[in-house]
Amino acid sequence: MATVFLVFNFITGGHIFYALPFLELYPEYICPEDYPNCGPKDHCKDPLRYPIDWNSTRSLHNWVEIYNLDCVEPYRIGLLGSMYFIGEVLLTLFITRIGDLKGRKWVCLICSGLSIPI
Secondary structure (H helix, E strand, O other), X not given: OHHHHHHHHHHHHHHHHHHHHHHOOOOOEOOOOOOOOOOHHHHXXXXXXXXXXXXXXXXXXXXXXXXXXXXXXXXXXXXHHHHXXXXXXXHHHHHHHHHHHHOHHXXXXXXXXXXXXX
């Protein structure tokens, strides 16, 4: 049973890790002919003139679209991905100590069970 939880935990953790760049990717915009290199800032100023090109392979229904992050600073979007790793590092400091005190088997099972909803 523990092996099943651990394998499932590693699989779901890998999906989160590899999906982060796609979850933070800006979409492509339809630019007018007089201004061919438009970006998110142009879309924020005039969304009707610079709409999202949903036919492009770079335009995904991701966190940028779901949480309306088109008009925030790029460092805030990068911070979303960094928060996953910061949380992992901080929790590792506490969980390893609990594992030493209470036993590693139960800590691994509980952490794997909690990672299933993620």
